[in-house]
Amino acid sequence: MNKAEILVIxxxxxxxxxxxxxxxxxxxxxxxxxxxxxxxxxxxxTHMFFGSKEQYASERGFKIAEKLNxxxxxxxxxxxxxxxxxxxxxxxxIVSLEVKGKFATIKPxxxxxxxxxxxxxxxxxxxxxxxxxxxxxVQTLMNVYGVLPGKRVAMVGAGNxxxxxxxxxxxxGVEVPVIIEAMPHIGAYHVHASKxxxxxxxIYTSHTVLSAHGSESLEKITMAEIDQDRNPVTGTEKDLEVxxxxxxxGLTPLTEILFQAGCKMAYIPELGGHVPxxxxxxxxxxxxxxVAGDVGGIEEASAAMVEGSIAGLTAAFNLGYGKESYAGxxxxxxxxxxxxxxxxxxxxxxxGLESLxxxxxxx
Amino acid sequence: MRIQVHPILEFKKGKKISxxxxxxxxxxxxxxxxxxxxxxxxxxxxxxSRNYKRPRGFWCAIGNCSSCNMRVNGIPNVRTCVEPLQxxxxxxxxxxxxxxxxxxxx
Amino acid sequence: MLSKTGVPTDDQxxxxxxxxxxxxxxxxxxxxxxxxxxxDPCYTACKQGGFLPFEDINDLPEMDFEKCNGCGVCIGACPxxxxxIVDETYSDDEALVIIPWEFVPVPEEGSTVKGLNREGxxxxxxxxxxxxxxxxxxxxxxxxxxxxxxxxxxxxxxEV
Numbered sequence: 102m103n104k105a106e107i108l109v110i111x112x113x114x115x116x117x118x119x120x121x122x123x124x125x126x127x128x129x130x131x132x133x134x135x136x137x138x139x140x141x142x143x144x145x146x147t148h149m150f151f152g153s154k155e156q157y158a159s160e161r162g163f164k165i166a167e168k169l170n171x172x173x174x175x176x177x178x179x180x181x182x183x184x185x186x187x188x189x190x191x192x193x194x195i196v197s198l199e200v201k202g203k204f205a206t207i208k209p210x211x212x213x214x215x216x217x218x219x220x221x222x223x224x225x226x227x228x229x230x231x232x233x234x235x236x237x238x239v240q241t242l243m244n245v246y247g248v249l250p251g252k253r254v255a256m257v258g259a260g261n262x263x264x265x266x267x268x269x270x271x272x273x274g275v276e277v278p279v280i281i282e283a284m285p286h287i288g289a290y291h292v293h294a295s296k297x298x299x300x301x302x303x304i305y306t307s308h309t310v311l312s313a314h315g316s317e318s319l320e321k322i323t324m325a326e327i328d329q330d331r332n333p334v335t336g337t338e339k340d341l342e343v344x345x346x347x348x349x350x351g352l353t354p355l356t357e358i359l360f361q362a363g364c365k366m367a368y369i370p371e372l373g374g375h376v377p378x379x380x381x382x383x384x385x386x387x388x389x390x391x392v393a394g395d396v397g398g399i400e401e402a403s404a405a406m407v408e409g410s411i412a413g414l415t416a417a418f419n420l421g422y423g424k425e426s427y428a429g430x431x432x433x434x435x436x437x438x439x440x441x442x443x444x445x446x447x448x449x450x451x452x453g454l455e456s457l458x459x460x461x462x463x464x
Numbered sequence: 465m466r467i468q469v470h471p472i473l474e475f476k477k478g479k480k481i482s483x484x485x486x487x488x489x490x491x492x493x494x495x496x497x498x499x500x501x502x503x504x505x506x507x508x509x510x511x512x513s514r515n516y517k518r519p520r521g522f523w524c525a526i527g528n529c530s531s532c533n534m535r536v537n538g539i540p541n542v543r544t545c546v547e548p549l550q551x552x553x554x555x556x557x558x559x560x561x562x563x564x565x566x567x568x569x570x
Numbered sequence: 571m572l573s574k575t576g577v578p579t580d581d582q583x584x585x586x587x588x589x590x591x592x593x594x595x596x597x598x599x600x601x602x603x604x605x606x607x608x609x610d611p612c613y614t615a616c617k618q619g620g621f622l623p624f625e626d627i628n629d630l631p632e633m634d635f636e637k638c639n640g641c642g643v644c645i646g647a648c649p650x651x652x653x654x655i656v657d658e659t660y661s662d663d664e665a666l667v668i669i670p671w672e673f674v675p676v677p678e679e680g681s682t683v684k685g686l687n688r689e690g691x692x693x694x695x696x697x698x699x700x701x702x703x704x705x706x707x708x709x710x711x712x713x714x715x716x717x718x719x720x721x722x723x724x725x726x727x728x729e730v
Contacts, residue, residue, distance in 0.1 A: 135527070137548065147472045149649035151609040153627055159611040159647045161472065161709070219528050231508040231521025238525035238545075246500040247475035249465040264576075272471050272673055286573040291605040292650025294576025299727040301690030304576050317519045318508045355528075403608070444606045444628030471674045472709045 105131035105180075107416050108196060108209035110187050110358065113141020114402045115394025116215035117169040118409030122430075123213075123416055124178035126423030130413075131207060132179055133198060135186040139173060140166035141217055143402060145240040147272065148265055151290070155437055156403040163244070190362040211389040211416040214359060215409060218352035218373060218395040223257060226312040232319030236266045236349035243273045251345030255322055256280045258349030259304050261401075264289035266349060267297050278341060280304045281324055283331065290446070311338065313346060322346055354396045362387050367460050371453030372398030378460050382415040382431070383408060391416055398457075400450055407438045466504050481551035498544035498555055499525075499532045510534055510544065514560025533562065540564055577688045578604055583723065588635040597640025597657035597666065600723075601631050603650065615647035642712050645670050646704025656722050665722035666699065671711040676701060677730045685717055685725035692729060694721050 109120045112134035120132045138144065146162020157165045173179050185200040195208045220235035222228065234242075234250065236258070242248045254275050256267045259282035267277045280297070285307045287294045294304060307327055314321040326337035353374045360366060364377040365386040376398050377385045384391050391412040394405035411434050418427045442450050467475070478494035485502060492501025499510065499522055509519045510532050523531040527546040536542040537554050540562020544555070572578050588598045599620060601612065606628045613621040613631065620638035621631050645653045645668060655668035677683050677698045685696035700714040717725045 136546070151607060151649045153608070153610050154614060158609065159615070159649055163473070219526075220524060222523075229513075229518055229520070231510070231519050234522055235524050238522055241525040242500060242503060242522075243467065244473060246496050246504075247467045247470070247473070247477070248500050248504045249467055250503075252465075273467050274674070286571075287576055290607050290650065291572050291576060291578075292603065292607075292652045295572075295578070295602070295688065296651050298576040299686055299688050299690050301686065301729075306574050318521065440627045441608045443626075444608055446605070446607050446628075469674050471672050471676075 105129060105207050105209040106420060107131070107211045107213065107413075108133065108207055109213045109215060109413075110196075111141065111215035111217055111394070111396075112136075112139040112170075112173070112181075113215060113217050113394060113405065114143050114165075114169070115217075115396075115405040115409035115412075116141070116213070117143075117166075117173055118406045119213045119215055119391075119393050119413035119416070120173055120179050120409075121169070121176065122410040122413030123422070124176045124413075126414065126417035126426070128178065128417040128420055128422045130176075130179045131209065132173065132181045133185040133187060134181070134183050137183050139170040139181070139183070142237065143169070145237070145244045146265075146402070147244055147269055150403060152403040152441060153437075156406060156441070162402065187358060190358055192363070210420055211391065212362075213391045213393055213409075213412045213416055214396055215393045215405075215412075216355040216358065216396045218354045218399055220348070221351045221353055223310065223348050223350050225310055227315070228313060230313050230315050230319045231317070232315065232344055233313060233346045233348065236262050236347050239345070239347050240266055240269065243269060243275075249273060249275060250347075251343070252276060253278060253343045254345040254347055255310075255324075255341060255343040256347045256349060257310055258282065258288075258351075259284075259294065259306070260288040260349060260351070261290060261293060262352075263347075263349035264293040264297060264304075266347060267302060268293065268300075270347075271297065271300055271302070277302045278343065279324070281308045281310060282306045283309050283327060285329075309333070310346065319344055319346055352395060352399045354399065356396060359385065359390075359392070359396070362390055364390060365460070367457055369398070369453045369456050371449045371456065376457065378457065381435070383412040384415065389416065389419060398450065398453055401441075404438060404441050404450075407434050407441065410434045411438070465506075479551075481549070483549060483551065483553040483555060485555045486557055492549045494551060495548045497525075498534070498536065498542075498547050498549050498553070500545075501549050502544070502555070509557075511557050512559055517559075534558055535562060572604055578602060587723065588633075592635045593656070593658045596659050597655050597668075598635055599633070599638050599640065599644060600654045600656055601633065601644075601648075602652045602654070602726075603631055603648075606630060609649065611647045611649065612644045612653065615644050617643070620644070640668075642668050643705075645712055646708050646710045651710075654726060658719065658722060660716065663719050664716050665719045667696075667715045667717050667722055667725055669713050669715065669726060669728070670704065671701075671713045671728070672709065673730075675730050676711055677713065677728065683715075684729040685715060685721060686727040686729055687721075687724045688726050690727065693724060694718050696725065696728065698728075
């Protein structure tokens, strides 16, 4: 059995920042990543980030990943294990894992769960045809492995992910004939939508995919307008020949470990599904188990990074590290998070967190 | 189809190698996921479902959904979307659930 | 409506246009940013004082067009690619429009390409006057287009 001070599960933006914040305070950190590379979703992001200087505004996501990955790899207090999948959590506080085919266990003093989220699916006839991919999958193929997902890609979902990936498809030389959105308005930042509109990509709000067609893989979709009850409007059905349909209809937190560890959970639709109750400092109902990033509620990479810092600082403080600097650094991070969330686009998160706090208070 | 030129990204690839897919020789790059190499070679159907024989392929690309399971070097249920390609790998489609078990293995 | 179509309305575009007097003086920035999102690198990038300090990071940028010299450093800084430079003084019937470009192919200087409006419709043939990088490590090109003056406030993209 291995001991570790702070175990961080997941090396996306939240996990990386959590590891660095805790390590900077002097704590020993073990960072586990099930993939063979660090950075999570950051490595696929070719667009420039928003926010302010502290959140790397104007820098491209994959460049931010390169920076953070290098910082983590070089930090003497961080031990990194890649190809390491966490298998379970035992009530004595032991975490089991599989590293490159070998079984191992760790008993850390604190755990920061930063496992992110997975993509939602959409149900319609033949929704299981090869060629119908999650937006993240398309990003992975294109931006990580340099493989074209197809020649003509229709996008479902005009949230940030749908519109950003549509833009990335254009950058890869792929035709995007349409973005289909069920809501009557675009959920993405308007500037993201404007970027693709001026490249000639139409956005059809109040529309949905009725069905997909193809013998062994996708060849065609049928789309239609929908009314305010989400029923298709007869006569508006339209067929579109595409070889890929990209589904970007939201994310759901990957919370298995939290459930296993007995953390109190609540179902909050605005946050993407089941999420853990937690204090302002991101500690769950199980002492010294923290959350950071999308696993605690679907938001954005900028917020994930700041949450990682909050969780990392607090986990380290609880173990006696950073006694002098904690209050100041924590206040600064919370201010950043507040700024990111207090504008109109932060409304959904604020509502979700408000609902969450109405459950039993976690001290 | 592979991306030849990209406005932002440079793709660092490993060594060009070959492997077999259902007996046919296919080329790919060492270290990339098997499913990515197959996709680049035009293969989108990776298996068929157990009961209704519906075609299956890529979906999540991060090892969560099991849509990409194939048999690799005799081992069933390999998540080809995350499994790194090695030279000489024997990749085969598996129909439905992969067959595990047999003699007691050490 | 912008939130339905992704295309700003005429009113929104008018609201961010510098005055006729300022446009007649030389190149000036047009910031097509209409939604309150947490973002302020335009302000941090500008060394001329063209952007006023942000009180809250979610505020829309506020401009001092007199301080703006049309240098274009903000174009590459804007994560939304929402900033352009327009120079109405180029000639009697032509204006310069500088756009960000993150695609391949990158057009050749001196070539003629299609000028697209905010809906992606080709409205005129335009000449590529200059292509420069927005800065090292930026991967964004700034393309100076010579456009018919009547389209200076319409053309925001190209088809190569």
